[in-house]
Amino acid sequence: MKVNINWAEAGKRRARVVGAGMTGLCAAAMLGERGWRVEVLEAADGAGGLLRPVPFHGVACDRGSHRVHAEAYAWLRDAAGVRWVSRPRRGMMVLGGRHVPYPLAPWSFARGVGARATVEMAAGFLLRPGMLAAFRRWESARPADGADEGFEAFVRGRAGTRAYEAFYRPYAEKVWGVPPAELSRSVAKQRVSTAAPLRGWTAARRPQSFLYPAGGMAALLDALVRRAAQAGVEVRYGARFTAADVDPRVPTLFTGGLGALTGQVGLEHRGLHLVFLALDTARVSAVDTWYLPGTEWTMGRVSEVGNFGTERRGRARAVLCVEVPQGRGDPARVPHVDDVTAQLRRAGILPARCRVLDHHHVWVDGVYPLHRRGWRRELASALEHAAGLGVLPLGRQGLFLHCNLDHCARMARAAVEHLDGGGDARGWLALVPGFLDARVRD
Ligand SMILES: Cc1cc2nc3c(=O)[nH]c(=O)nc-3n(C[C@H](O)[C@H](O)[C@H](O)COP(=O)(O)OP(=O)(O)OC[C@H]3O[C@@H](n4cnc5c(N)ncnc54)[C@H](O)[C@@H]3O)c2cc1C
Incomplete structure (x- = not known):
């Protein structure tokens, strides 16, 4: 019609x-x-x-780690009239079995992937003429003919093969569940980079905060x-x-x-499993969000609900929200709580002293557009x-x-x-x- x-x-x-x-x-x-x-x-x-909040154990939990960035505040402040709190950013990445502060500074990245891999990456990077310039133009680069060489070629050409294999490929496969060569270059530009990557690294040196509705x-x-x-x-x-x-x-x-x-x-879209865990402790750690890019973990992020806002503690229990991307998995295959818990312990996120009292699963359809x-x-x-x-x-x-x-x-x-x-x-x-x-x- x-x-x-x-x-x-x-x-x-x-x-x-x-x-x-x-x-x-x-x-x-x-x-x-x-x-x-x-x-x-x-x-x-x-x-x-x-x-839409997920009620669990007396807390209106967010669907995953959700914060309002400073840029967004200007738009939302007037549109909402909520009580805002500013909190320091406390992100942590699990990289090569280590905990490194996120957003990543170069030295944290090097610590996470190890000395040998760092040297190999740096050598591969510096020995190729034009690579550094291409890396710096990560976001602004636009092919004249609108051609899309794909995520894999885009990242390899800017970060090098070693970095692609160690870091970008596993992350992309985990979230989208298709060979990265099939993904658009826009995935690298919109999702993986943080402004120009080099700017992101220098910014990591400054303490960051984010805004959050207290409730x-x-x-x-x-x-x-x-x-x-x-x-x-x-x-x-x-x-x-x-x-x-x-x-x-x-x-x-x-x-x-x-x-x-x-x-x-x-x-097509990819969805997300959310697994909420109520623990027998008031607080697990000061980290607001854990990032787990490696394929050895089924989850991509873990957030502690009580570390967001100031009115978020239910019955004095800590609640963790574990985000498990669908990847290539079947949405009907719900992550098993014992497996999730064992992974969190192995990753050093959930201390041995904390017991899981209760859990709740939510499937969120259509979260990530498959570009x-x-x-x-x-x-x-x-x-x-x-x-x-x-x-x-x-x-x-x-x-x-x-x-x-x-x-x-x-x-x-x-x-x-x-x-x-x-x-x-x-x-x-x-x-x-x-x-x-x-x-x-x-
Ligand atoms: C895990 C996670 C973490 C996030 N973290 C952050 C963050 O930290 N900071 C940030 O700024 N953003 C974050 N976001 C992004 C942010 O939540 C979304 O971009 C935003 O909420 C999208 O809003 P929307 O209204 O466009 O879409 P949606 O929230 O998808 O709303 C669309 C609505 O339309 C309804 N609908 C769909 N089809 C129909 C139909 N045919 N007829 C009638 N109704 C229909 C749906 O039921 C739904 O209610 C995060 C998102 C996720 C999933």
């Missing part, structure tokens, strides 16, 4: 927003505050999407829901939107997966289809992104300004490329 409509002329200033996650709620509240009559359709039985992401979500309600937004839960629900008289901002509009299967080479072509065709329906896709799922909360708020604001200024779905397509290069901050 092709629909061409000028929303400004339609004049009713009614809008639909699909999805009540961060992006949808921000967009709905912003539209409501500009005088639009807004209805939100949410497939789940509650708001939040990836922000966790649950508090941020409550504030967004409240703000939308104050703006007159109505939310319908249990309402899954499909192409058949398109109403040409009502512009639709769509933050769900594009498959609901197109039936397209070319844009295979050529994904932009697939996305462009799905977006064309959506524009033909008169729908404006945005948000993490709508634009097939791996992104942070501030990016969601930015997309919501751009879409609202576009609609409010009389823009249509096709006009929105012209703005979309500006959102596709989001760099993920850990």
Whole structure:
């Protein structure tokens, strides 16, 4: 069905927003505050999407390690009205069996991978002319012809074979579960690097802090829901939107997966198992998030819920959230708690003195877009289809992104300004490329 409509002329200033996650709620509240009559359709039985808290052992736990970076704060401070706390960043990586502070400084990296591997990496790196320059241009590099040489070639050409094999390959295989040669170069640019990698290393020398809603992401979500309600937004839960629900008289901002509009299967996602563990101790350590890139561990990150915010301790028990990426695994194969616990002990994260009292598993579908080479072509065709329906896709799922909360708020604001200024779905397509290069901050 092709629909061409000028929303400004339609004049009713009614809008639909699909999805009540961060992006949808921000967009709905912003539209409501500009005088639009807004209805939100949410497939789940509650708001939040990836922000939706998981109640466990008296704590509203976040879905994995979730913090608000300084850049995001400027966007969220006014959109939420929550009580914010600033906490020092205490990340730790398990590398080569050692604990090294994360973000990685060069010397920590060297300590983690060992002296011999460091020398080999450095030699391989320095002996190849042009490598250092390429490494420094990690993020800004753009092939003139738009060609995508893939993750493996991109990283090997900038970090060297030794570093690729020791560090980048296992990490990529673990999270995405496909041979890294099949992944797009954008995975390296958006996910693995931290700005220009060399800048990231110098930044590691400075103490870092991050912002956090004192009551966790649950508090941020409550504030967004409240703000939308104050703006007159109505939310319908249990309402899954499909192409058949398109109403040409009502512009639709769509933050769900594009498959609901197109039936397209070319844009795959990978999910995430979350295993929550309640322990018989008040605190395990001061570390907020542990990072485990190696393939010897099934988990990728572990966070201690009580070390985020200040109102997060349930019944004086520590709660750990273990993130196990789907990789190439079957979502139905739930990680076994004994195996998770044994790995945490082997990694030195869970001391022998701590006993696991209780556990809870949550499967989170569609968390990571699988950016295979050529994904932009697939996305462009799905977006064309959506524009033909008169729908404006945005948000993490709508634009097939791996992104942070501030990016969601930015997309919501751009879409609202576009609609409010009389823009249509096709006009929105012209703005979309500006959102596709989001760099993920850990
Ligand atoms: C483990 C983890 C850690 C993270 N850590 C951080 C962090 O530290 N800092 C940070 O800034 N960001 C972090 N993020 C990212 C951040 O949580 C997300 O980018 C953000 O919440 C995405 O919001 P969204 O609204 O775009 O999408 P979602 O949260 O996916 O919301 C989409 C909503 O749309 C609904 N929906 C989907 N399809 C339909 C349909 N057809 N009809 C109706 N409803 C539909 C879904 O049910 C869902 O509620 C993290 C994410 C994860 C998974």
